[in-house]
Amino acid sequence: xxxxxxxxxxxxxxxxxxxxxxxxxxxxxxxxxxxxxxxxxxxxxxxxxxxxxxxxxxxxxxxxxxxxxxxxxxxxxxxxxxxxxxxxxxxxxxxxxxxxxxxxxxxxxxxxxxxxxxxxxxxxxxxxxxxxxxxxxxxxxxxxxxxxxxxxxxxxxxxxxxxxxxxxxxxxxxxxxxxxxxxxxxxxxxxxxxxxxxxxxxxx
Numbered sequence: 001x002x003x004x005x006x007x008x009x010x011x012x013x014x015x016x017x018x019x020x021x022x023x024x025x026x027x028x029x030x031x032x033x034x035x036x037x038x039x040x041x042x043x044x045x046x047x048x049x050x051x052x053x054x055x056x057x058x059x060x061x062x063x064x065x066x067x068x069x070x071x072x073x074x075x076x077x078x079x080x081x082x083x084x085x086x087x088x089x090x091x092x093x094x095x096x097x098x099x100x101x102x103x104x105x106x107x108x109x110x111x112x113x114x115x116x117x118x119x120x121x122x123x124x125x126x127x128x129x130x131x132x133x134x135x136x137x138x139x140x141x142x143x144x145x146x147x148x149x150x151x152x153x154x155x156x157x158x159x160x161x162x163x164x165x166x167x168x169x170x171x172x173x174x175x176x177x178x179x180x181x182x183x184x185x186x187x188x189x190x191x192x193x194x195x196x197x198x199x200x201x202x203x204x
Contacts (some may be wrong), residue, residue, distance in 0.1 A: 036202050038182035043151040043174070049110065049142070052122035052135035059180055066105045066203055069178040070184070071152045071169055073113035074125040077153055080172050086108060087173060088130035089192035090199070097196050103204055104178075111137040112147060112154040150174065151182075175202060 001099055046058075046077065051057045072080035087107055095102040109126055111117035114137045117125075122135030137143070140156075147154050154169035173186040183202045 003165055005125050007124050009181060015033045015117040028146065034176075038174070038184055041151070041182045043182040043191050045149050046181050047138075047142075049136040049146075050119070051127060052112040054119050057134075057136055062106055062180075064104070064178045066183075066199070067132035068105065068173050068199075069150060069176060070108065070171070070173045071108065071147055071150070071154055072171065073167050073169070074117050074121050075113065076167070076169075080109075083171050083173065083188055084126075084129040084133065086188050086192060086195065090131065090195035093129050093192045094199055098200060101200060104150040105199060105203075106115065108134045109133055110137050110146070112141070112143050112169060113156065114138065114140065114143065114181050175199060177195060177204070181185070 010127050047059050070080075070083065070087070072083070074080070090109055091102065091105070094105065107130060110121075111122060117135075117137050119135075122137065126135040128131040138146070143154070151174065152170045152172055154167060156165065156167050157180070171188070173188055175183045175186055177183050184198065186198055190196065
């Protein structure tokens with residue numbers, strides 16, 4: 001029950017942060033936006049996962065980089081492809097806006113469906129949206145722990161057909177800072193250019 005309350009609290013915080021981020025409205029030449037909406041939130045932490053190339057990847061591998069972290073799965077019929085298409089477009093817009101910053105931003109797609117999302121499947125999926133989108137996954141136990149610690153939600157229903165089951169999951173793109181600190185829940189309903197501007201806004 002404590003875990004459930006913690007997850008609900010984190011999700012409520014993410015919703016509130018998204019509203020706060022949208023209402024800020026600071027653009028180029030405006031006053032500094034103030035502290036990031038998720039500053040001080042109990043989210044994130046160490047992880048050790050397997051990449052789409054089969055290599056072990058740890059959170060420390062991204063030290064000094066901004067991370068855009070999304071939990072989903074490649075067999076998702078609509079939400080994940082739409083979100084990743086928008087994220088890929090936002091990364092391209094950021095590359096045009098500030099190539100140096102874009103090089104320090106790592107988009108990460110973490111599959112919560114390791115049974116079907118093999119390295120080959122992950123590679124094909126991520127490469128379809130942006131060349132730097134990195135696919136990661138891990139054991140169900142490791143993923144369940146990480147999803148909770150990172151303020152997201154995912155559940156693979158029991159008793160479903162092995163070839164066609166769906167996964168209930170949140171679809172937040174959370175921006176973390178160079179030291180792994182949570183910064184903001186990006187507004188993925190905005191245009192790619194606005195998402196790129198939001199990344200730029202919270203990058204120090």
